[in-house]
Amino acid sequence: MKIENTRFQMPVGQGFFHAGWVGFPEAEERFFYVYDCGAMNKFAFERDREIKKLNALVGDGARLDLLVISHMHADHVNGIEALVTDGKLKVDTIMMPMIEMKERLLSFATTAYEDPASAESNFFKDFIVDPVAAVSRFGPRNILLVGRGDGGAPGSGSPDDSPLDGGPYLSGEGRGYTWKLVGQGSADVRSLDADRPQIVAIPDTSAIKVFEFGNWQDAWLIAPYVDEEITAKNDLFLTNLANELHITVAELEGRLSDSSFSLDLITNHADKLQSAFKSCHGNLNRTSLCLYSGPAASVAVEHGCQVQHGPWVSNLGHQRIAWLATGDAKLSKDAKCDALLAHFKDHLDKVSTLTLPHHGAAGDFNQKLLTSTKPSFCPVAADEVNDWQHPAASVTRSVASEGAMLLVVNANETTSVREYVWTGTP
Incomplete structure (x- = not known):
């Protein structure tokens, strides 16, 4: 039984756009997923170019089985509307982290400023x-709205492998493959209407398991992890905003439940949001959904991993074929980094590719990411913006010192990363 995964890191400049497919040799279709789609406005042309290329590759009207949104910054989401509207991709399931209104306002303020x-x-x-x-x-x-759960990512052949409590109906299929939501914890159905999307809150101790119909054991796992904001620091933004609006913090928090108030803030008072952001710039953290895409079980004896970056093609001989994305997670603190590593501990030995957090920023990086996963490749989606050090020189040195290859994906089409991996038995 063979499982194949093809994945692309799209060259969109300062932003993030990743697409992947999971397939089986006898299947007519492949499970298709996208993790983020956006770029800073400076790179709007490159972002739209890559969206058009992907649509041309899969064809208008193709089904996008899973769209994953890591967090609320515009450079990760402002291409989504173009990707899935106007008769183009038809998205089946959307996964994103649960984020409170005050942090969403902070994300808007960050974008409005930068x-x-x-x-x-x-x-x-x-x-x-x-x-x-x-x-x-x-x-x-x-x-699917993902929050922190109690435990780690599900593995294969364990009790975690069963359908999520309260959500056995969370599944999908194509011609030749099936997926189900598995893991620990419970699904909380918030809206179940035949005429509208069903909205379900799930813990990050769950995952989407993709398998060939009738073969439950040989499967691919799409597993999230939510790295949460540090509330104590981000509350400073709320205090500053209340001062800008000449109201108390309690009054501001009370009014954030009113969507018309929040819409008025971002439409008519962006200057106040920017001012509140500037006064606490550098001390902020964002909730970010990290993602594992790799085998659910141990890699088989027969396997392969080929990576192309510009003119370079690398063929690996080891059994690491999985991909792990860290979004904009702030992992510099050992406790936060340790929590992510513990969550994926049963899968770290499968990781070949680790995307660097927050475009390779030094303030979000932790050496433990490399020493614990031992990746061969570290893509970083970044380009020249102001004096930002993306990626930072210290991060570049850390990647080199661990024997991994840094793959900078910027706006140039030649910097795209294409990976093809497979695992299976004769």
């Missing part, structure tokens, strides 16, 4: 005010 043109997008404003309503317009069948 990339004002992106903050003008109507979709982005709607997404900040009500993420579920904003993505519901794309007609998905499911919207």
Whole structure:
């Protein structure tokens, strides 16, 4: 039994856009997923170019089985509307982290300060005010809201492998493959209506398990992890914003449940949001959904891993074929990094490719990421913006010292990363 995974890191400049497919030799279709789609406005041309290339590759009207949104910054989401509207991709299931309104406002303020043109997008404003309503317009069948769970990512052949409590109906299929939501914890159905997307809150101790119909054991896992904000620091932003609005913090928090108030803030008072952000710039943390894409079980004796970056093609002989993305997670603190590593501990020995957190920023990096996963490749999605050090020289040295290859993916088409991996038995 053979499982194949093809994945691309798209060259969109300062942003993030990743697409992957999981397939089986006898299947007519492959499970298709995307992790983030966006770029700073400076790179709008490159972002739209890559969206058009992906649509041309899969064909108009193709089904996107899973769209994963890591967090609320515009450079990770402002391409989604173009990707899945106008008769292009038809998204089946959307997965994103649960994020409170005050942190969503902070994400908008960050974008308004660093990339004002992106903050003008109507979709982005709607997404900040009500993420579920904003993505519901794309007609998905499911919207999965992921929060922290009690435990780690599910593995194979363990009790974690059973369907999630309360959510045995969370599944899908194509011609030749099936997927089910498995893991520990319970699904909390928040909306179940035949005419609208079903909205379900799930813990990150669950995962999507993709397998060939009738072969449950040989499977691929798409497993999330939610790295949460540090509330004590981000509350400073809320205090500053209350001062800008000349109201108390308690009054501000009380009014954030009113979507019309939040929409008015981002539409008519972006200057106040920016000012509140500037006064605490550098001490902020964002909730970010990290993602594992790899075998559910141990890699078989027969396997392969080929990576192409520009003119270079690498063929690996070891059994590491999985991909692990860290989004914009702030992992510099040992406790936060340790929590992520503990969550994926049963899968770290399968990882060949580790995307560096927050575009390779030194303030979000931790050496433990490399020493614990021992990746061969470390893609970093980054380009020249102001004096930002993305990737930082210290991070570059750390990657080199661990014997891994740094793959900088910028706006140049030649910097895209294509990976093809497979595992199976004769």
